[in-house]
Amino acid sequence: MNVAKLCNGCDDCNxxxxxxxxxxxxxxxxxxxxxxxVRFHEGEVILKQxxxxxxxxxxxxxxxxxxxxxHNERNLILDYVKPWxxxxxxxxxxxxxxxxxxxxxxxxxxxxxxxxxxxxxFTSNSEFSEKVLVHCSGNYLSALERMVGLSQKQMHGRMxxxxxxxxxxxxxxxxxxxxxxxxxxxxxxxxxxxxxIRILKEFERDEIIILDxxxxxxxxxxxxxxxxxxx
Amino acid sequence: MNVAKLCNGCDDCNxxxxxxxxxxxxxxxxxxxxxxxVRFHEGEVILKQxxxxxxxxxxxxxxxxxxxxxHNERNLILDYVKPWxxxxxxxxxxxxxxxxxxxxxxxxxxxxxxxxxxxxxFTSNSEFSEKVLVHCSGNYLSALERMVGLSQKQMHGRMxxxxxxxxxxxxxxxxxxxxxxxxxxxxxxxxxxxxxIRILKEFERDEIIILDxxxxxxxxxxxxxxxxxxx
DNA sequence: TATATTCATTGACCTATATCAGTCCGATAT
DNA sequence: ATATCGGACTGATATAGGTCAATGAATATA
Numbered sequence: 001m002n003v004a005k006l007c008n009g010c011d012d013c014n015x016x017x018x019x020x021x022x023x024x025x026x027x028x029x030x031x032x033x034x035x036x037x038v039r040f041h042e043g044e045v046i047l048k049q050x051x052x053x054x055x056x057x058x059x060x061x062x063x064x065x066x067x068x069x070x071h072n073e074r075n076l077i078l079d080y081v082k083p084w085x086x087x088x089x090x091x092x093x094x095x096x097x098x099x100x101x102x103x104x105x106x107x108x109x110x111x112x113x114x115x116x117x118x119x120x121x122f123t124s125n126s127e128f129s130e131k132v133l134v135h136c137s138g139n140y141l142s143a144l145e146r147m148v149g150l151s152q153k154q155m156h157g158r159m160x161x162x163x164x165x166x167x168x169x170x171x172x173x174x175x176x177x178x179x180x181x182x183x184x185x186x187x188x189x190x191x192x193x194x195x196x197i198r199i200l201k202e203f204e205r206d207e208i209i210i211l212d213x214x215x216x217x218x219x220x221x222x223x224x225x226x227x228x229x230x231x
Numbered sequence: 232m233n234v235a236k237l238c239n240g241c242d243d244c245n246x247x248x249x250x251x252x253x254x255x256x257x258x259x260x261x262x263x264x265x266x267x268x269v270r271f272h273e274g275e276v277i278l279k280q281x282x283x284x285x286x287x288x289x290x291x292x293x294x295x296x297x298x299x300x301x302h303n304e305r306n307l308i309l310d311y312v313k314p315w316x317x318x319x320x321x322x323x324x325x326x327x328x329x330x331x332x333x334x335x336x337x338x339x340x341x342x343x344x345x346x347x348x349x350x351x352x353f354t355s356n357s358e359f360s361e362k363v364l365v366h367c368s369g370n371y372l373s374a375l376e377r378m379v380g381l382s383q384k385q386m387h388g389r390m391x392x393x394x395x396x397x398x399x400x401x402x403x404x405x406x407x408x409x410x411x412x413x414x415x416x417x418x419x420x421x422x423x424x425x426x427x428i429r430i431l432k433e434f435e436r437d438e439i440i441i442l443d444x445x446x447x448x449x450x451x452x453x454x455x456x457x458x459x460x461x462x
Numbered sequence: 463t464a465t466a467t468t469c470a471t472t473g474a475c476c477t478a479t480a481t482c483a484g485t486c487c488g489a490t491a492t
Numbered sequence: 493a494t495a496t497c498g499g500a501c502t503g504a505t506a507t508a509g510g511t512c513a514a515t516g517a518a519t520a521t522a
Contacts, residue, residue: 068375068379070379070383071379071380071383071384071388071462072462074383076378076382076383078375089368090368090369090372091368091372093364093365094365094368094369094372096372099372099375099376100375119361122357122360122361122364123357123361126353126354126355126357126360127354129353129354129357129360129364130350130354132364133324133353133363133364133367134324134325136364136368136371137320137321137322137324137325137367138321138325139371140321140367140370140371140374141321141322141327143371143374143375143378144299144309144330144331144374145330146378147307147374147377147378147381147382148299148301148302148307149302150378150382151301151307151378151381151421152303152307152421154478154479155478157302181499181500182499182500182501183499190382190383191479191480192480192481193499193500194479194480194481194482194501194502195478195479197500197501197502198479198501198502211500213488213500214499214500231302231303385508385509386508412469412470413469413470413471414469422509422510423509423510423511424469425471425472425509425510425511425512426509426510428470428471428472429471429472429509432472442470444470444518445469445470463522464521464522465520465521466519466520466521467518467519467520467521468517468518468519468520469516469517469518469519470515470516470517470518471514471515471516471517472513472514472516473512473513473514474511474512474513475510475511475512475513476509476510476511476512477508477510477511478507478508478509478510479506479507479508479509480507480508481504481505481506481507482503482504482505483502483503483505484501484503484504485501485502485503486499486500486501487498487499487500487501488497488498488499488500489497489498489499490495490496490497490498491494491495491496492493492494492495492496
């Protein structure tokens with residue numbers, strides 16, 4: 001399989017992944033050694049929870065979600081991933097198995113980076129290692145916030161959080177695209193699909209959002225923030 | 232205030248904090264510069280959520296808990312902290328405010344370490360920076376696991392998890408001491424105090440534990456693991 | 463010793479949320 | 493066009509879990 005054809009060489013990726021901007025050309029070369037890219041179709045599993053974490057992945061094109069297979073056949077979606085984000089680090093750094101899966105939401109192009117090469121560069125470049133630590137710390141703190149939200153807020157608050165997250169961090173628009181199913185909304189907010197639908201309909205009746213098939217348009221993010229605050 | 236009197240110099244701490252074992256004498260000296268220790272009484276706040284993260288703390292003696300003030304006047308206890316653990320790193324590394332408080336459960340002696348000194352050493356010693364990253368990654372992955380447990384398991388499962396955690400990771404004994412109140416059990420498992428009491432009583436009726444005042448003795452960790460699995 | 467005060471405990475009741483059993487609708491296959 | 497299938501949706505019902513009020517035990521304070 002021809003890598004150049006798939007992802008236009010590694011230059012793009014090196015330029016745009018914020019994490020890599022601290023690296024010299026030689027260091028980039030180390031990272032790029034053994035690197036390869038693969039195209040995934042909608043619904044395909046890019047990384048499977050439980051497999052050995054030998055590679056990090058960098059999302060080059062498309063759209064994916066990270067999720068955990070939890071208890072009672074339920075999934076929890078951690079977040080959505082757009083290009084130029086690195087995923088799979090934490091498990092790799094502790095030398096373990098992936099604790100979550102990464103699944104393509106659309107056609108997605110992904111680059112696999114050898115962990116050993118990553119570690120080599122981590123130890124050789126202190127600016128880079130600081131960046132990585134900041135990133136990891138940020139992940140941890142966000143996880144704590146999410147933990148509190150999921151365990152203490154009721155459904156309306158959690159759904160408001162989900163809508164705010166998708167709108168401001170993923171779609172960068174008042175409109176949340178049809179890639180997100182009701183089941184996904186449920187898996188992100190940790191409620192049943194039926195409940196997710198109910199709450200969304202309720203938001204629509206209250207003229208906070210408009211539902212158009214799977215597309216969701218946010219009319220009042222002010223109201224959403226209120227609801228999020230109230231819990 | 233005489234530091235030597237309080238904590239016996241820094242040598243103990245340097246020896247025993249696992250994170251510090253990668254450091255040379257000079258590096259330890261940097262870390263120890265501007266370092267000072269303070270003794271806290273039961274219930275006192277060691278670090279307050281929302282304050283600027285200028286210091287890491289190292290717990291030298293005693294017993295503390297980290298917790299988040301969440302929604303609707305509820306707290307979530309993240310974990311309990313025993314000597315030779317460093318706390319407060321993540322917020323410090325991203326240069327922000329602490330996202331959780333640290334509260335003394337008993338009389339506790341704590342050492343404050345200047346973040347800038349920590350960062351200096353982090354950038355100069357790659358073995359150390361790797362250790363720090365592994366630690367941070369581990370925190371993150373545990374947080375994810377906890378997140379899934381709290382959001383997907385029902386009360387019995389969550390309480391079983393709490394008992395297993397306290398027994399195997401904190402008390403290293405079948406007996407959980409009277410330092411942990413019912414409210415704390417509730418705050419750790421994210422349920423109301425009344426519910427926590429009810430579940431514990433139920434476990435007692437089923438001869439899984441014995442309640443003796445606030446002391447809890449675990450009779451069958453096998454059964455607890457079953458309950459934890461079932462969710 | 464008497465009196466507050468805090469915390470564990472319990473039962474009764476209420477609410478949030480899940481589950482179930484459908485209907486409806488749009489997309490694809492025949 | 494017709495069958496079929498997977499979502500979205502909805503109402504009825506069941507249940508987990510929260511809230512409240514009362515009691516008792518333990519501990520602190522006057």
